[in-house]
Amino acid sequence: MKKPMMLLFFCLLLFLSACSSSNQPSSSEANNQPSSSEANGEKQNQSDGEKTEVIFWHAMGGELEPVLNEIVDEFNKKQENIEVKPIFQGSYEEALTKFNTVAGTKDAPAIMQIFEVGTKYMIDSGKIQPVQKFIDEENYDTSQWEKNISNYYSVGGVQYSMPFNSSTPVLIYNKDVFKEAGLDPEKPPMTYSELKDAAKKLTKGQERYGFSILNYGWFFEELLAVQGGHFVDQENGREGNAQKAVFNSEEGLRVFELIADMYKEGTYYNVGTNWDDIRAAFQSGKIAMYLDSSAGVKAIVDNAPFDVGVSYLPVPDNVERQGVIIGGASIWMSAGIEEETQKAAWEFMKYLTTPEVQAKWHVESGYFAINPKAYEEDIVKQEWEKYPQLKVTVDQLHDTKPTAATQGALISVFPEARQKIVTAMENIYQGMDPKQALDRAAQEVDRALEVANKKQEN
Structure with a gap:
């Protein structure tokens, strides 16, 4: 290099x-x-x-x-x-x-x-x-x-x-507010439709939002992979140097449409990019469900003033679950x-x-x-x-x-690619069409891959 x-x-x-x-x-x-x-x-x-x-x-x-x-x-x-x-x-x-x-x-x-x-x-x-x-x-x-x-x-x-x-990432949720909203705390949402339905019941105006995801590329990668979607070509960069981003696929669009739909409905809270902020929002009751790292589960359970539930990542309806990266x-x-x-x-x-x-x-x-x-x-x-x-x-x-x-993508420009996803998520909150936001991110990652591959050849 x-x-x-x-x-x-x-x-x-x-x-x-x-x-x-x-x-x-x-x-x-x-x-x-x-x-x-x-x-x-x-x-x-x-x-x-x-x-x-x-x-x-x-x-x-x-x-x-x-x-x-x-x-x-x-x-x-x-x-x-x-x-x-x-x-x-x-x-x-x-x-x-x-x-x-x-x-x-x-x-x-x-x-x-x-x-x-x-x-x-x-x-x-x-x-x-x-x-x-x-x-x-x-x-x-x-x-x-x-x-x-x-x-x-x-x-x-x-x-x-x-x-x-x-x-790996997991869904973390507040069991107490599940009961309050008439939801079964032992049956967390496993599909997108169940997630959206639960979020509506859990939302209380601006006092409490049903769901949130940190603006961080890792979570998008996981929501893509759990459906079987790839991030880049060349078998996710494992059969050769990736040439193009492919995350703007049907699988990727489902993720962005989920976020866009819930944000428009007022059940999704844009917490930004800071891990401490989203964890604090959950512990204070500002959000009822969110995605976090499995490594953070124990601390969340210890610090939350309510009963904490943990579940698998939700998947789109009628999509076979593949797993996590x-x-x-x-x-x-x-x-x-x-x-x-x-x-x-x-x-x-x-x-x-x-x-x-x-x-x-x-x-x-x-x-x-x-x-x-x-x-x-x-x-x-x-x-x-x-x-x-x-x-x-x-x-x-x-x-x-x-x-x-589920093995995960291999690319040398991963940090830059993740930032492009963050920008795309932020564009959604500003009203950009999910497909347009995702396509733009893919084009920018394509350019980064092209530069990286040329540098490696030289």
């Missing part, structure tokens, strides 16, 4: 990915940057009794950082020859920007956490070591991984990275570092996927377990008794059909 394209890419990365960590680090964490010798993860002189150092750059700030650090500490205590050092690097966008400055050199971290929309970029960079190498070398059984998660990071039969923190991030192994360090990094990656570790991660972070056996652990069973809503998110994932639609 040439420098002009690289600059464009990183500017566009300012638009957050699904479930990006919104917590800010303390000043001490932000300044805790590795030196050149510390960051490279080079093999230490084990003849002197030192360990192979594995530097792990991540974006898990706030409450998630202590959880991750504890997992790393438990791994290190069990090792005689390996020591993993987790280093917080800011947001996903900031972390990727820093990684780009050292990628492919001995100063690169051994392990790097990258958000899902950076997948295509990482593959094309040539600066990473696909984990498939180690899977093949020891005939590692990847069937123990959740296929509907690992499939996102697999292209052409090659597993490029190991899934780590993964989430994974959001979140995965961990990648650097190329250009010593093989011994890569092997040590692989040992840590395998440790992360064990049922015990994944059970702890699921319970304390809200993200899915990469290894489904984790759900059989006692701590998970106890958590599900307290939060039955969490099981709903897992059930929706397990009911997902593995297709090119």
Whole structure:
């Protein structure tokens, strides 16, 4: 990728990915940057009794950082020859920007956490070591991984990275106002017509709106995929470099028409683009139903002053449900570092996927377990008794059909494409015809793809 394209890419990365960590680090964490010798993860002189150092750059700030650090500490205590050092690097966008400055050199971290929309970029960079190498070398059984998660990071039969923190969207609703409106709180809307009908009954003028979706491209992608719709051509960019956007299809138009119709009816609340704003609107009773990340369910249940329900994404009437796309991030192994360090990094990656570790991660972070056996652990069973809503998110994932639609699209200009969808949604609120808004967004993404493909060819 040439420098002009690289600059464009990183500017566009300012638009957050699904479930990006919104917590800010303390000043001490932000300044805790590795030196050149510390960051490279080079093999230490084990003849002197030192360990192979594995530097792990991540974006898990706030409450998630202590959880991750504890997992790393438990791994290190069990090792005689390996020591993993987790280093917080800011947001996903900031972390990727820093990684780009050292990628492919001995100063690169051994392990790097990258958000899902950076997948295509990482593959094309040539600066990473696909984990498939180690899977093949020891005939590692990847069937123990959740296929509907690992499939996102697999292209052409090659597993490029190991899934780590993964989430999907769900419908969250206020059970108390369901009862108040004469709706069954145990029967949330599953189709568009049911959603629109429920929203009408739940709306009380400007005091309370029935439904809302954050103006964020990820939710559109999910509502498209659950119908089996693709975002771009070339089998969603998985059979070659995508040339054209195809989200302005019948499936995409259904989503935009749903939003337009409900907005005109006064049952849909335009909350903007801020995650905190839509969650606050729900908790205050301003909206009765909305879409959120599965990773946020536990916090919503804890903070809402009413009984919270969680359900699958609604689908258009008479459309067969396909399932959801994974959001979140995965961990990648650097190329250009010593093989011994890569092997040590692989040992840590395998440790992360064990049922015990994944059970702890699921319970304390809200993200899915990469290894489904984790759900059989006692701590998970106890958590599900307290939060039955969490099981709903897992059930929706397990009911997902593995297709090119639910695997998710692969394009290097994803951040820009998501912003085009946001603009299109905002145009709807201004009265633009849904088809016109969607077609315009598709044309703009086509141009971005054309530029990106030409840059890659050069």
